[in-house]
Amino acid sequence: MPELPEVETIRQDLRKKILGKKINDFVFTKKARLNKTTKFFVDFFVGNHFAEIDRIGKLIIFVLPDEKHVLLVHLKMTGQLIYKKDDKIIPGGHSDVSTVDVPNKHTHVQFHFEDGSKVFFNDIRRFGYLSLETIEKLEKIKSKYGIEPLTDNFTWENFAKIFAGKKSTILKALLLNQQIISGLGNIYVDETCFDAGIRPDRRVNTLTLAELKRLFASTKKIIKKAVEERGTTFNNYLDADGKKGSFVKFLKVYGRGGQKCVKCKSILTKTKIGGRGTVYCEKCQK
Numbered sequence: 001m002p003e004l005p006e007v008e009t010i011r012q013d014l015r016k017k018i019l020g021k022k023i024n025d026f027v028f029t030k031k032a033r034l035n036k037t038t039k040f041f042v043d044f045f046v047g048n049h050f051a052e053i054d055r056i057g058k059l060i061i062f063v064l065p066d067e068k069h070v071l072l073v074h075l076k077m078t079g080q081l082i083y084k085k086d087d088k089i090i091p092g093g094h095s096d097v098s099t100v101d102v103p104n105k106h107t108h109v110q111f112h113f114e115d116g117s118k119v120f121f122n123d124i125r126r127f128g129y130l131s132l133e134t135i136e137k138l139e140k141i142k143s144k145y146g147i148e149p150l151t152d153n154f155t156w157e158n159f160a161k162i163f164a165g166k167k168s169t170i171l172k173a174l175l176l177n178q179q180i181i182s183g184l185g186n187i188y189v190d191e192t193c194f195d196a197g198i199r200p201d202r203r204v205n206t207l208t209l210a211e212l213k214r215l216f217a218s219t220k221k222i223i224k225k226a227v228e229e230r231g232t233t234f235n236n237y238l239d240a241d242g243k244k245g246s247f248v249k250f251l252k253v254y255g256r257g258g259q260k261c262v263k264c265k266s267i268l269t270k271t272k273i274g275g276r277g278t279v280y281c282e283k284c285q286k
Contacts, residue, residue: 001077002093004058004149004183005226005247006233010081010092011055017083017090018113022049027110032121033129034109044069044132045111057145057182061138070138072131073121079128085117090241095233096124145182149223159216163204171207172200173274175219183223186276187232190254192218199285201273225250253279 002010026045028038050071052063060081062071073081080093082102091100099106102120109121109130121130133141146162147153162180175181175189184192193200195218198211207215226232229247252262257270261281270279 001185002058002075002079002233003185003188003226003231004223005188005229006093006231006245007055007058007060007075007183008227009230009245011053011060013090013092014081014083014119015053017085017117018050018111018119019052020049021117022047022114023111024114025110025112027112029108031126032108033123033126035129035131035133041130041132056142057148057178058185059141059145068135070133070135072129072133072138072141074128074131076123076125076127076129078124080120080122082120082122083117084120085115093122093233094124095245099124144179146178146180148182149184149219150227154220156213156216159219160212163207163212166204169204170200170273171198171202171204172276172278174204175200176274176276181219184219186278187251187254188222188226190279191252192222194253194280194285195222197285199282200278200280201271253281255279 023045026042028041034041049065050062051065054061054063058074060073062073064070075081075093078094078096080091080099082092082100083090084102089100099122102122103110106122106124107120108123111119147158166174171193172189175184175192190200192215196211196214198207198215226247229245229250230243231245232247232251233245253268256268257279259268260266261268261284264281264283266281266283268279269282270277272278
């Protein structure tokens, strides 16, 4: 699933390419997950444009110029947003490079802009969605999200509070809970725990103050670096701007179960925590 760094990369890319451009057409398939009728979407978007693109957690927010409505896009597990103009492509989201040649059978929504550019919404498993909402509804949705790394509300004080009173909660489960910390997913939770030297299966009430402070610092460090490297997805795909998601070369544990630890050279443990595949080092993480 695309996580905060991947979604932030998409947001930054699309801001540079489509803001203010008139939408000439809205194309969809019967499999498109829309919260209103397709006719409503066509009538609303054709002739309109996006004034801003924002984000909270993994939710992309396309702000409409009337300042009363927003288009919410969630990629879920296999969603992609792909910008294309002529033969130049900028992909974002799930890392299946084979689906980047658009449109294809996994393309469910297309935005056609006045300059000939297009944005395609792909989704192999079709869990992702597009939802047109009012600003008032957006505020209610935002209230359900927790503190977010790299934003002003991600302070040590707020971070420490979320651990208070959590006796039996497993650390990884807490870090993955979007109502507590928004934007983190499997990749960056495993990497954060490794960087902090803490096992992801620890119960949070066993963490010392020193460990919590390391975890706080590691969360900011890992997410900041991942955003700078354009995330982990599409690491082998060079886009129209000559960029690629290259955080994959910085992964220390995620996807490396059974391989040697980069620090101590012992074999990394692969297991499941809360139903999620998890990799950690039994020697480096306590």
